Amino acid sequence: MPVPKSQMTISDIARLANVSKSTVSRALNDSPLIGKDTKARIRSIADSFHFQLNIPARQLSLRHSHTIAFVIHPFNEEYSIADLFILEIMGGISRGLHSNGYDMLVIHADRDDVGWAPQYLNSHRVDGFILLTSAWKQRHIQTLIDLDAPFIVWGVPDPHYQICCVSGDNFTGGKLATRHLIDTGRKQIGFLGGPSVELEVQERFKGYCSALNDAGRKIDPGLIEYADYSHSSAIAAMQRLLEKSPLLDAVFVNSDLMAIAAMETVRQNGRRVPADIAVVGYDGLSISALSNPPLTTIRQDLPMAGEYLAQGLIRYIQTGEVTRITMPVDLVVRQSA
Amino acid sequence: MPVPKSQMTISDIARLANVSKSTVSRALNDSPLIGKDTKARIRSIADSFHFQLNIPARQLSLRHSHTIAFVIHPFNEEYSIADLFILEIMGGISRGLHSNGYDMLVIHADRDDVGWAPQYLNSHRVDGFILLTSAWKQRHIQTLIDLDAPFIVWGVPDPHYQICCVSGDNFTGGKLATRHLIDTGRKQIGFLGGPSVELEVQERFKGYCSALNDAGRKIDPGLIEYADYSHSSAIAAMQRLLEKSPLLDAVFVNSDLMAIAAMETVRQNGRRVPADIAVVGYDGLSISALSNPPLTTIRQDLPMAGEYLAQGLIRYIQTGEVTRITMPVDLVVRQSA
DNA sequence: CTGAAAGCGCTTACAG
DNA sequence: CTGAAAGCGCTTACAG
Numbered sequence: 049m050p051v052p053k054s055q056m057t058i059s060d061i062a063r064l065a066n067v068s069k070s071t072v073s074r075a076l077n078d079s080p081l082i083g084k085d086t087k088a089r090i091r092s093i094a095d096s097f098h099f100q101l102n103i104p105a106r107q108l109s110l111r112h113s114h115t116i117a118f119v120i121h122p123f124n125e126e127y128s129i130a131d132l133f134i135l136e137i138m139g140g141i142s143r144g145l146h147s148n149g150y151d152m153l154v155i156h157a158d159r160d161d162v163g164w165a166p167q168y169l170n171s172h173r174v175d176g177f178i179l180l181t182s183a184w185k186q187r188h189i190q191t192l193i194d195l196d197a198p199f200i201v202w203g204v205p206d207p208h209y210q211i212c213c214v215s216g217d218n219f220t221g222g223k224l225a226t227r228h229l230i231d232t233g234r235k236q237i238g239f240l241g242g243p244s245v246e247l248e249v250q251e252r253f254k255g256y257c258s259a260l261n262d263a264g265r266k267i268d269p270g271l272i273e274y275a276d277y278s279h280s281s282a283i284a285a286m287q288r289l290l291e292k293s294p295l296l297d298a299v300f301v302n303s304d305l306m307a308i309a310a311m312e313t314v315r316q317n318g319r320r321v322p323a324d325i326a327v328v329g330y331d332g333l334s335i336s337a338l339s340n341p342p343l344t345t346i347r348q349d350l351p352m353a354g355e356y357l358a359q360g361l362i363r364y365i366q367t368g369e370v371t372r373i374t375m376p377v378d379l380v381v382r383q384s385a
Numbered sequence: 386m387p388v389p390k391s392q393m394t395i396s397d398i399a400r401l402a403n404v405s406k407s408t409v410s411r412a413l414n415d416s417p418l419i420g421k422d423t424k425a426r427i428r429s430i431a432d433s434f435h436f437q438l439n440i441p442a443r444q445l446s447l448r449h450s451h452t453i454a455f456v457i458h459p460f461n462e463e464y465s466i467a468d469l470f471i472l473e474i475m476g477g478i479s480r481g482l483h484s485n486g487y488d489m490l491v492i493h494a495d496r497d498d499v500g501w502a503p504q505y506l507n508s509h510r511v512d513g514f515i516l517l518t519s520a521w522k523q524r525h526i527q528t529l530i531d532l533d534a535p536f537i538v539w540g541v542p543d544p545h546y547q548i549c550c551v552s553g554d555n556f557t558g559g560k561l562a563t564r565h566l567i568d569t570g571r572k573q574i575g576f577l578g579g580p581s582v583e584l585e586v587q588e589r590f591k592g593y594c595s596a597l598n599d600a601g602r603k604i605d606p607g608l609i610e611y612a613d614y615s616h617s618s619a620i621a622a623m624q625r626l627l628e629k630s631p632l633l634d635a636v637f638v639n640s641d642l643m644a645i646a647a648m649e650t651v652r653q654n655g656r657r658v659p660a661d662i663a664v665v666g667y668d669g670l671s672i673s674a675l676s677n678p679p680l681t682t683i684r685q686d687l688p689m690a691g692e693y694l695a696q697g698l699i700r701y702i703q704t705g706e707v708t709r710i711t712m713p714v715d716l717v718v719r720q721s722a
Numbered sequence: 723c724t725g726a727a728a729g730c731g732c733t734t735a736c737a738g
Numbered sequence: 739c740t741g742a743a744a745g746c747g748c749t750t751a752c753a754g
Contacts (some may be wrong), residue, residue, distance in 0.1 A: 070734080070741055072739090074740090075738095100507035102732065104510075104731085104732090105746090107444075108445055135472050142491065146493070153490055154475075155488075156479040156483070157659055170443055314517075394746095405723055423723080441746090442749090444748090445746090445748070
């Protein structure tokens with residue numbers, strides 16, 4: 049019974065199999081040059097010792113690391129549930145990377161520090177980066193462009209550049225949410241958006257307007273408010289909405305976290321969800337099913353998005369093709385609307 | 386203005402500085418052997434080109450990767466909020482690793498697959514592992530022990546082995562929660578635990594008993610129930626508790642997620658929180674502040690725990706000392722109790 | 723304090 | 739189909 053020795057090298061396997069290092073290397077890498085039975089024999093020897101190629105040596109020789117950095121910002125209390133978003137997408141990224149033979153390094157970078165990019169790229173520590181646009185605005189993207197670094201983002205980047213990205217279908221999301229509210233008889237439908245400068249938010253707003261137009265309704269500025277995705281900003285925005293428009297009987301909110309805050313605010317004002325005011329959220333994080341009441345929301349398949357991010361980046365690294373994917377969204381009807 | 390060239394090596398810097406590769410290497414690694422001004426000169430040249438040492442080459446030469454794997458399980462709907470726990474602790478791990486010059490690889494491993502351990506260790510991809518005991522039971526730990534792999538766990542491991550670990554002070558946590566309920570005049574205080582086989586849960590139960598004893602009260606089996614940390618199991622357990630003990634007026638629940646489920650169940654049974662039944666949770670995840678009503682809970686400083694995990698593992702790798710740390714806990718009083 | 727040289731463990735033209 | 743040899747870019751005794 050051979051004892052696994054972690055310090056074995058291909059030379060050891062070569063000696064054991066009576067072949068050269070080259071042959072072992074090729075056999076282990078499944079090169080078509082090696083004879084079928086030679087290959088099988090070498091592999092079975094390697095397996096019996098639980099032999100694993102030394103990856104740093106391989107990376108040095110191949111000149112790429114086969115590892116990707118997923119860049120996120122340090123944990124922040126105010127956005128904690130938004131971070132659930134990160135976790136759900138990260139699972140998909142990890143799976144997509146792994147099935148292509150890549151590893152995932154996660155980097156927590158400060159919002160205002162851009163040094164991580166050259167540091168990890170020039171040291172050949174990673175082959176590319178995955179980021180979320182909402183957190184990494186233009187400055188970070190620009191740094192990566194200047195470095196000529198391979199990267200892909202979640203979200204809608206500045207259309208100015210040809211950037212790899214995958215994003216949700218924000219227009220359709222906004223339209224589905226609003227139409228559902230119209231179809232269930234709501235008359236004064238509010239829009240509680242994320243930051244109005246974000247393209248995602250603008251698209252969702254267009255969807256909102258489109259649904260309203262289709263129903264022959266007017267857009268009422270008194271029904272529009274924006275917040276910054278934090279819990280407290282959502283409470284404030286919902287409060288403004290309630291005060292501006294006493295007749296409000298529904299609201300489409302741009303994230304599940306903010307929708308939960310909005311429901312709380314509604315209650316605090318002595319009104320009921322959904323009886324008095326219906327609420328539709330956005331994202332479909334697993335937590336949305338556990339809120340009180342369970343949230344009707346626009347779901348994005350985040351694990352799938354993660355896999356697409358991984359695949360898209362790898363394809364870019366290997367072929368130079370830039371991929372731009374829009375993920376479908378759907379409406380999940382629960383009890384808040 | 387020098388253009389950063391990612392393909393530069395120490396030989397290029399050596400030529401530029403008119404010294405040998407050895408000297409460059411030593412200067413960049415801050416060796417005391419190199420003269421102060423030579424070092425400064427070399428470093429400023431390197432900086433001006435944004436030069437970064439090739440890390441895979443360095444790893445190969447040094448024979449360790451300076452990277453640690455944080456091992457988690459694939460995302461699972463039922464435990465999604467428990468995963469918030471992961472995110473909060475991960476931030477701390479990342480910070481602790483980074484400040485010691487280590488990188489963090491995250492591995493999503495299937496619950497029943499143990500192959501990741503030899504794969505990442507024998508390939509010299511990582512120097513050690515960080516895991517959470519609750520998810521990684523004996524089989525995973527045993528694999529690591531058999532491999533003689535450096536690792537550290539969050540939670541209380543089998544005391545049989547000398548394993549690096551950091552865990553919360555579960556006894557004190559259980560006691561603080563229960564005492565708070567006693568002090569606020571509750572008479573029939575329930576215990577809704579995680580799996581009864583887990584040492585953490587047993588410690589929390591002991592704390593519960595201890596507080597009750599101190600107050601001269603008896604332990605009533607009709608007030609004890611266990612669940613498995615999932616949302617649905619918590620609902621079922623709370624329902625049983627309510628049926629067994631109609632006079633129940635408080636409950637100490639072993640996680641924030643389960644506490645939120647319990648509060649929902651209380652309401653579904655036509656009772657109010659905290660007026661009829663007070664609820665205390667456990668963990669102090671940021672989400673506990675956002676529940677309805679905001680949850681009174683036992684807080685563990687998870688980011689700090691993450692830093693200790695990182696430090697403890699690095700110390701073990703570098704010196705062989707096994708660290709066992711117990712983190713303090715405290716009571717956060719909000720509105721649910 | 724500095725340099726020449728060997729070595730870390732792979733991969734891959736090149737030659738057969 | 740297989741092997742000898744050079745090369746990937748570092749680090750570090752060893753010698754001065």
